[in-house]
Structure formats: structure tokens, C-alpha cells
Amino acid sequence: MDRKTQIRQQILTNGFTLKDYSAFKTNMKIVKKRYHPDLTKDVDLLESITQMAEDSTSLKGMATLFIMMLLFMLRDSDPVALLITLSITLAILAVLLWMHAKGRNLPVSTELRLMKLAFRMRKILKVRAREEKARIKAEKKRQRGK
Numbered sequence: 001m002d003r004k005t006q007i008r009q010q011i012l013t014n015g016f017t018l019k020d021y022s023a024f025k026t027n028m029k030i031v032k033k034r035y036h037p038d039l040t041k042d043v044d045l046l047e048s049i050t051q052m053a054e055d056s057t058s059l060k061g062m063a064t065l066f067i068m069m070l071l072f073m074l075r076d077s078d079p080v081a082l083l084i085t086l087s088i089t090l091a092i093l094a095v096l097l098w099m100h101a102k103g104r105n106l107p108v109s110t111e112l113r114l115m116k117l118a119f120r121m122r123k124i125l126k127v128r129a130r131e132e133k134a135r136i137k138a139e140k141k142r143q144r145g146k
Contacts, residue, residue, distance in 0.1 A: 003127070004046065006124050007046060007050055007121065008046055010120050010121050010124070011046065011049055011050075011117065014113055014116060014117045014120070015113060016110070016113055019107075020106075020110045020113065021045075023106050024048055024049050027104060027105065027106075028043065028044075028045055049114075049117075050121070050125070052104065052106075052114055053117040053118040055104075056114040056118055057115060057118040058100075066089045066092065066093060067089075069089065070085055070086065070089055073085040
């Protein structure tokens with residue numbers, strides 16, 4: 001099974017609704033309108049959804065920061081302070097998730113499904129990124145040889 005078929009299978013089994021697909025299509029049209037046609041000629045709905053899924057995991061960095069903050073507060077061993085820290089951390093993460101979703105005109109539930117998709121597709125995306133990096137490196141090497 002080729003990579004594009006694997007990605008398509010992951011997307012189809014992720015549980016997106018028709019409303020989600022409509023939002024993806026709208027976002028893809030906006031991207032195609034905003035950028036030069038040469039840059040977006042290879043962008044289809046599948047690629048658009050994959051890119052949005054990758055972008056949705058950019059919140060991981062913030063989550064890591066807040067987990068570190070939580071672990072720092074754990075050494076206090078005061079249950080009230082722990083509860084307050086945990087509730088503040090979860091509230092901040094929820095606000096960040098909401099802001100990220102609204103920035104892309106998506107419902108929060110769709111953003112969560114995109115995160116789920118990104119985690120399910122990690123292996124495929126890592127291989128794809130490695131291949132892309134090797135292709136760019138070979139292209140640069142070929143250009144230097146001319």
C-alpha cells in the first residue's frame with residue numbers, strides 16, 4: 001500500500017463529519033486563493049487535511065511546558081496548591097486549543113480529531129518528512145554540481 005493510500009485510510013477511519021470535510025475544503029480554497037498557483041498546484045484535500053493535522057500538534061510544545069510546570073509544583077505536596085495548579089493548567093490548555101481552532105475557523109471537536117489523526121499518522125509523516133528532506137538534499141547537491 002503506498003503512502004497516499006495509507007494517509008487516505010487513516011483520514012477515512014478518523015471519524016470526521018461532513019461538516020468537518022466542508023471546513024477542510026473551505027480552508028483549502030482559502031490557501032489556494034492566498035498563495036501563488038505554482039506553490040499550491042499539488043495541494044489537494046488529502047494534503048490539506050494532513051497539513052492541518054500536523055499543524056494541530058503544534059500545541060504539544062505548550063503542553064510540555066505546562067506539564068513541566070505541574071511537575072515543578074508537585075514537589076510542594078500541598079493538595080490544594082496541586083488542585084489549583086492542575087485546574088489552571090487545564091484551563092490554559094483549553095483556551096489555547098480553542099484559540100487555535102478558531103484561528104483556522106474550525107470547531108474545537110474538529111481540532112481534537114485533527115490531533116488524533118496526527119498522532120495516528122506519526123509514523124507515516126516521519127517517513128514522508130525523511131524522504132522530503134533527502135529529496136531536497138539531493139536537489140541541492142545536483143544544483144551545486146552544475
